[in-house]
Every structure is written in structure tokens, then in C-alpha cells.
Amino acid sequence: MRASRALPGPPPFPWMLRLLSAALCLCGLLVLAMPVARAQAGLRTEGDVAAAQGLYSAEVPVNSQTADAREAGFARALARVLEKLSGDAGIVTRPGVAQELRNAKAYVDSYDFRQDQGVSASGAPTFRTVLVVRFLPEVVDSMAAALGLPVWPQPRPKPVLWLAIDDGSGARLLSTGQVNAARSVLDRAQERGFRLGLPAGDAAEQAAVGAIWRGDSAAVARTSARYSPPMQLIGKLYRSGAGWTADWTFVDSGRVLATRSVSDSDARRAMASGADLAAEALVQRYAKVPPSEPAGTYRVAFTGLHSADDYLRVSAMLQKMPVVRRIAPARADGDRAEFDLDLLTGMAGFDRMLGADAPVVAVEGLQAEYRIR
Numbered sequence: 001m002r003a004s005r006a007l008p009g010p011p012p013f014p015w016m017l018r019l020l021s022a023a024l025c026l027c028g029l030l031v032l033a034m035p036v037a038r039a040q041a042g043l044r045t046e047g048d049v050a051a052a053q054g055l056y057s058a059e060v061p062v063n064s065q066t067a068d069a070r071e072a073g074f075a076r077a078l079a080r081v082l083e084k085l086s087g088d089a090g091i092v093t094r095p096g097v098a099q100e101l102r103n104a105k106a107y108v109d110s111y112d113f114r115q116d117q118g119v120s121a122s123g124a125p126t127f128r129t130v131l132v133v134r135f136l137p138e139v140v141d142s143m144a145a146a147l148g149l150p151v152w153p154q155p156r157p158k159p160v161l162w163l164a165i166d167d168g169s170g171a172r173l174l175s176t177g178q179v180n181a182a183r184s185v186l187d188r189a190q191e192r193g194f195r196l197g198l199p200a201g202d203a204a205e206q207a208a209v210g211a212i213w214r215g216d217s218a219a220v221a222r223t224s225a226r227y228s229p230p231m232q233l234i235g236k237l238y239r240s241g242a243g244w245t246a247d248w249t250f251v252d253s254g255r256v257l258a259t260r261s262v263s264d265s266d267a268r269r270a271m272a273s274g275a276d277l278a279a280e281a282l283v284q285r286y287a288k289v290p291p292s293e294p295a296g297t298y299r300v301a302f303t304g305l306h307s308a309d310d311y312l313r314v315s316a317m318l319q320k321m322p323v324v325r326r327i328a329p330a331r332a333d334g335d336r337a338e339f340d341l342d343l344l345t346g347m348a349g350f351d352r353m354l355g356a357d358a359p360v361v362a363v364e365g366l367q368a369e370y371r372i373r
Helices: 014-030 067-086 097-101 137-146 180-191 209-213 217-226 267-286 308-320 346-354
Strands: 057-062 108-119 125-135 160-166 231-240 243-252 255-264 296-303 324-333 336-343 360-362 369-372
Touching: 057 067, 067 097, 067 108, 067 125, 067 137, 067 180, 125 137, 137 346, 160 180, 160 209, 160 217, 160 267, 180 267, 209 217, 209 231, 217 231, 217 243, 231 267, 243 267, 255 267, 296 346, 308 324, 308 336, 308 369, 336 346, 346 360
Parallel strands: 160 231, 296 369
Antiparallel strands: 057 125, 108 125, 231 243, 243 255, 296 336, 324 336, 360 369
């Protein structure tokens, strides 16, 4: 159903509608003049290592510290934050998200660069520049609500990872003493916005390898009863042909929510796939889409437009708003212009995306009417 708000009035002035249409075509020239949140930068050195902490920060590799590389990194970092916030690995495909990622700079609170040193296969030292970005939580939350993105609430559970590995010399359980061996799946879980725990690995828990290998998730759940929450990511990783196969089961309070088998030439990628299975199961069960008005076409009015520059400012604003899917000039009279806007989450989402630096403000006491600053 399409929601609309009709505003009565005389027919539009043709010359003004032509001007509004031309403004919509030209507004791309003004998109660069958008407000930018404060950003502080620095290069961290040894002993003062920059790292992403929490849901609203992320780190991405960049080729250099130039402005172009930095802004491209902002977009990729914001995509990772939205992935963590929602738990959805495909978040960038949702309506409006890709468009808003181009405005990632406006969400940045601060950032740093970090130099990571490694060793190549030939033994030569390698260096990688990493951009660590911290975003403004309240602004990101407002954007997510305006776009109707699902939000996985906090605090989030920390399932226990019961992973047995057989590299040809017999199956063994990964425990807290082998954190580095489980690094790929632990890191992938953090990228998806949650953490996994490992069992202590005492004799009774080591005996659970047999239950893991035969797929007895109930027996593993009983062994895991000492840990909280009652969630288990159960996996076995073994050689398969020239590569590896990981068989996964995710259990929540004794109930199997999901299973998956993944084969890969790289054992680390096969192992990391378990975190994706757990994230998808948890998101499906616990993530919620915030309430919003229905999508549809809304009549929106703007007043105080005294010049072509005023029309261009409003048009540029509308073009860059990801909640606005289509813009149609409707009518104009004097300093007032009306548009039919196809909105993703109704007027509530439109208001959230305006922000404090928008060129217009809402007219008190009137619905869907705004005055240019």
C-alpha cells in the first residue's frame, strides 16, 4: 500500500517546475559540499597500537595514507560496522546502504593508521598499513533506523566453540591453550559482531571429541553445561582430498538451529565458516528491525525558497538522502515548492536522515513541511 499526503493548492507554475527538474539534474555537483563529522587522525607506533574496539569501530587495510585511500577505507570500515551491528554479512546489498557508504566520512569520530609487519613466504619482511576507524554510535544508529536495517541487540551471547581437528594424526579438541590455532574462527566471529569462547580442555572435555566426531550434539551440550550461555558451536575439521572439510552444528538451549558442511583448500577458511553459521542462526533468532512508517510516496513541502540557489540546495539534499528512492517535483507557488518523495521508511526515516547540518528545518506544528535555513 502506498502512503500519501495530498496538499491542496493551485496548479504548479510551469517555469518553477522546470527549474526544479533542472535542479535535480544539477544537484550531483553539490554533493561534495556535505557536512562532515569531526575526525582526528594519527599514526600509532610500537607500544601504542591502534586497534578496533567494540561494535562501532573497524580496521581495514589500505594502500597508502592519502586522502583518497583514507576515504575509501572509511566506506569499507563503515560497512564492517553495519555488518557487526546487524549481524548481516550481506548488509551492503540492502536498499540505501551502498549509497550511504559513500558518505561514510560524515559518520567518523576519529581514526588512526597502524603499520603491521610480517614475513613473506620467502622470509622477507612485509609491511601493511591498516586504517582503524571509530564511528559516532548515535549517528550510525540513526542511519540504521532510517534505512530500516535489522539491529542485533546487546549484550550478545558468547557461545562455546567445541572444535575437534584431525589432520591425519587423530582428532583432538581445541581448548583455551590453543587459542592461536582457532584464531581464524575467533576473528571471524568478532567481524560478525560477537565472540566465541573455548572450553578449558580438562580430561572430561577432551573425552567429548568422540561425541563431536559422531555428531552427538546432545552429549556435547551436556558437557558444556558448566558454561554460560547454553549455546554451542560444534565442529569437526578434517582432511578431505587435497583440502579440508568442516562439519558444523549450532545449538541453542539444546535445540539444533543450523548445520552446514564447508570444504576448502585452506583450513583457516574452512574453520572460519563456523562463525558465519553461528552468526546467521543468532541473527535470525534475535535481530529485530526497528519499527518505522511504511514505504511509499509522501508529499513534502519546502518554504523560504527565494532563489535558484535555494532550489539547488534542497535538490542536492534530497538526491543524497538514501531513504529517498524517487523525487518528483509536484507544484510550486512563490517561495514554496512541493515534492512527491518515494521514501524507504516514511517520514520518520526522512527526519532521522536530515541531521543537524541539513539546509532545512521542520516547521513546527506542520506535518511534512520544512523551511530552508
